[in-house]
Amino acid sequence: MRSIRSFRADAGGVRVEPALPEAIASSPVPAAVLLPDRTIAEPSCGLTRLTGFSRNELLGMPLFSLLEKGRAHPEAGRAGSWLLTKDGGRVPVTAYIPEGPRIALAAFLPLEGEMALAVELKAARERLAARERYIEDFRTGVFRMITDLDRSESELKGALERLGETRMQLVQSSKMTALGELAAGLAHEVSQPLTVIKGLSLGTLRSLPQDSPSYEKLHLIAEAARRMESIVRHLRAFTRSEPPAMKPVNLNSVARDSFLMLREMLRSHSIETSIELAEVPSISGDPNRLEQVIINLVTNAKDAMPKGGALKISTGTVDAQGKKYARLTVEDTGEGVPAELIGRIFDPFVTTKEAGKGTGLGLSIAGGIIKEHRGEIKVESERGRGTAFTVTIPSA
Template sequence: MTPLRVLLVGDHEEDFFLIREMLERNRSLIAADLEHARSLEEARELMQHRPYGLLLFEHDAGDDEAVRLVTDLLHDGRPVPFILLTEDADEKTVADIIGGGTWNCLAKSRLDGATLVRTIHNTVALHSLHLEQQSAEESLRKLSRAVEQSADTVVITDCQGVIEYVNPAFEALTGYSRDEAHGKTPRILKSGEQGPEIYQEMWKAILGGNVFRGILVNRKKNGELYYIEESICPIRDVDGKVTHFISNGRDLTERLRLEAQLLQAQKMDAVGRLAGGVAHDFNNLLTIITSYSELALDSVPHNSPLESKIHEILQAARRAAELTRQLLAFSRKQPQALRVVELNSVVSTIAKTLPRLIGEDIDFSLTPGEDLGPVRIDPVQLEQVLMNLAANARDAMPQGGHLQIETSDVRLDDDYIHGKPAVIPRGHYALITVSDDGHGIPPEDLPHVFEPFYTTKPSGKGTGLGLATVYGIVKQNNGFIWVYGEPGCGTIFKIYLPCVSERHHLSEIKETESHNELGGSETILLVEDEASVRRATAEFLRLQGYNVIEARDGVDALALAKEQNAIHLVVSDVVMPRMSGGALAKEVARVRPDTQFLFVSGYAGKTILDHKVVDLETNFLQKPYTLRQLSSKIRRALDTASPTSRPK
C-alpha cells in the first residue's frame, strides 16, 4: 500500500517532531510519510513538484497566512483535504476561515495519536466521497447537456407511457412544448397512417424488456406528417425492475423525400432510355411505311381508288410519327433549335392560340410578370409544353372553368428551396405557372403524372404521353417542373427555366426550299443498316436520277468509298454496328475531303451529338421523313460546299 504523503505547514519545529512520532507509533493503523514546510512560499514550492494527499496547517490566532494559503489552494483547482491545527477546535471559526473544500480541525491541546489517526482517516475518506460526488454531478451535467443539445428527439415516459421529459429537439420537431407534452402520452403524435400492428409490436418488445426499433409516421401539432426512426428501450432500477421508457428518434422526412426523388429520377431516366430506343425502332418502321407509300402514290393514276387509301396510310404514319416525337421529347432526345428569348413575348404569342384549343366554356387569362430574365429554350418545344398543359386543364374541366398562365421572375435561395418536392438549385429563374380549377389530382396519382402512358382518363381519351412530354421537354431545357393538386381544388404546374446572361437573340437558321429542281445525276453512297429502309430509299433516289451505291454499315461504306472514282454525297445512318456514321465521316474525310455528308437517324439530339455529327441544323434529317424532305436535303447538301458539313 502506498503511504499517504502528508505536508505539515508551520514554523513550529517541535510540532513537526511530535506529529511524526505519533504517526510512526501508529504505523499499523495508517501508513503516512510526513514532510515539513516552514513557510507559505516553501509549501507552494513543494506542492508544485509533488502531490500530497493531506495538508496539516498550524493556525495561530490572528495569523492570516494559513487562511490565505488554504483559500488560494482551494481556488487554484488542487482538491487536497485540509486539517487545521488550532489552539482550540472552534468549527465555526474554521468554517469562516476555509469556506469550502474538505476540511477538519484538531485542537493542539488535545492532540494524541489515536485522535490524529482517526481524524486523518475521516478527512481523507470524506474527501474521497466529495470527489466522487463532484464527478457524479459533473457526469449528470454532461449527460443533461448532451440530451438537451441532441439533434435527435429524446422522450422519457413512466412505465405506463406517460411523458415525464422531452428535449428541445422534440419540441422543435413536433411543435409541442414541454408543458404541453408533460403528462400526455405519445398518442398525441399518432397519425393514423399506420396500422395497429406496428404499435402492438412496439409494446410487445418494450414490455418484454427488449429494444424496439422502427420507422413511425407521426403527426405534428400543426397536422403535418413526418417520418421518424425510433429506438425505444426500458430503463431499469438497481433491482432490474422497469420503471421508465426512453425513446430516441431521428427525423427521416427530408432523407426519405430525397431518396424518393432519386428513385423517381432513376425510374424516369430508365423509362426515358427505353422510350428513346422504342422511338428509334418506330422511326425506322415509319420511314419504310412512308417511303413505300409515297413510291406507291407516284405509281398509281390520279383519282385512282388506291390513291385515297395510300393517303390514309400516310396520314396514319404521320400520326404515329407524332407519337414517336412525344416519346423523344420525354426521353429528352428531341432535336432542339435553342434561342435566347424574352419569355413573355414567346408565351404571349403561344397564348393567342390556346382559346381555340380549350374551347369557349373555359375562361383563359394570361398574366405576364415584369423584368423577366432571358431564357434559352426552343420556342417550338415551349409551345408544345403549354399546349399539352392547356389540353390537360381542358380535360379536367368538362363543365367549364378557368385556366390561368402567369410568368414571374424569381431568385431561389435555400429557404425557398427547402421542402420543395423537386431538387432545384439556387439561382435566377423565369417561372411559368399554369393553374386551373378543375377536378384536381388524387394523392395516389400525383407521383405518377409524368410517367409515360400513365393516365386516369377513360380509355380512348388520351395517350398518357402529354405530361410525360412536358416533363421531358422541361428537363431537356435544363428546367424543373413541380405539380400540386388536390381532388376538387384544381391543379398547379410550376415550370422553372434558368435565366441566362445574354440579352441578344441567337440567330435563327431557317430552312428554305431550294429553288433548284429536286433530283440530279450525282453519285450517292447510301449507308443504312436497316435493309428495308435502305432498299426503299435507294429505289426513290434512283427514280430521282441519282447513281446510288448501297452499304449496310460504316465498314462496308469505307471500303466502297476507297474503291469508287467519284462520290458526291454520303447519306448515312448515325447509329450502326461495327462503325458509326460519325466515325465513317472522319475516315472518309481523310481519303475524300470534298465529299459532303447527310446524316439520318431514328435517334436524335444527345445521341446524335455523342456520335460526333457536326450540325443538326444543316446536315441531319430526323426519321421518319418524307421522300420529298429527303430529296430537298440531298439537293441542298450537294449544292452547298460548306466545310462545316464535314467533321473536323
C-alpha cells in the first residue's frame, strides 16, 4: 500500500507540498488527498470518523469504492452521493471531487438535519412504494388465480352434470331404439298369421249362409283380425319401418279417425273431448304419420291434465301470403309448458317427465314429420291455464 511517505518521494513526477497531506490528515472535515489514479493517498480524520474505516484501511483505497455506485440522491443535486461506512451503512453527503487525472483534494459535506432526513424519507418512500406495488401485483395475481380456479371448478361441475344428463338420455334412447326394433319385429311376425286369419275367415264367411250359427262368430273373428291389422300398421308407422307414403290427404279425416281412436282412452282419464272440423284444403301427406303427430300431441295433453280437464281438436284453413294452408290445433286445459322449456320443446330428449315415463322424443318426432310435410308446428301456452299446439301444412 502506498503511504504518504512514498507519495512524498515518488508522486509520478508531481511535486506536492509536504505540509498539505499532514494538514489534511488532521482535519475534522471529511476529505482525502487523491492520486491521479483516484486512489486515496491521505484520508482526513474527519473521513475516518465518518466512515469508520481506519486510516490504514483507507490508504490506497479507490475513492469510488467508498461511494455508492450509480445513486445520487436528488435533493443534494448532481454532486450528492452516499458515502459507505465500514459497518455497511451509508451517509448522505455532498461530494466535491475534482475531475481529471491529477493529484486532488476530495471533500464530503455530510447532509444533516432536515436535508438528510428528506433524502432518507424520500428513499424510504420509494422503497415502500416499490414494495406496495409488488404486494399489489402479487395480490392481483393471487386473486386472478383464485377466480380462474373458481371458474374452472364451476365449469367442470356443469360439464359433469351435462355429461350425466347425456348419459341418462343415451341409456333412455337406446332403450327406446331396442323397444322400437322389438315392436317392428313383432309387427312383421304378426302380420303374416293375421293375413291368414283374415283371409280364411272372410273366405269361409262368403261361403256360409247368413243364418248359419257360425256366421256371427266368423264375422267377429274377421272384424277382430281387421282391427289387429290396423294396430300392426300403426306400430309399423311408429317404428318407421315403412317409408313415408305421400298421397292427397284430407286432414279432417285424419283428425276424425285419431279422435275416435283416442276418445275412450281420454274418457278413462276424466278428460272431456270435443272436435270442431272446418273446411280444409287438400294436402299431400302420409295419413299414418299425421295420425302419429296427433297421437303424440294428445298423449302430451293427457299427461298435462293428470286430474282431468278438456281437450279439443279443431281444423281450419289459414291464408298467408296468397297461399292456403290446412290447420290442425290440439288444445288442452292442463298445467302449461314451463317457460324455460318453451324455446326448446321440439328438441329431442327435452322432457319434464320422470325416467321411464317420457323420453322427450314425442315432440321432436312430431316436428320431424311436419317438416317432411313442408309444414310448421307452433306452441302457445299459459302456465296453469293450458296449451295449444297448431300445425299448418301447405295445400297440395
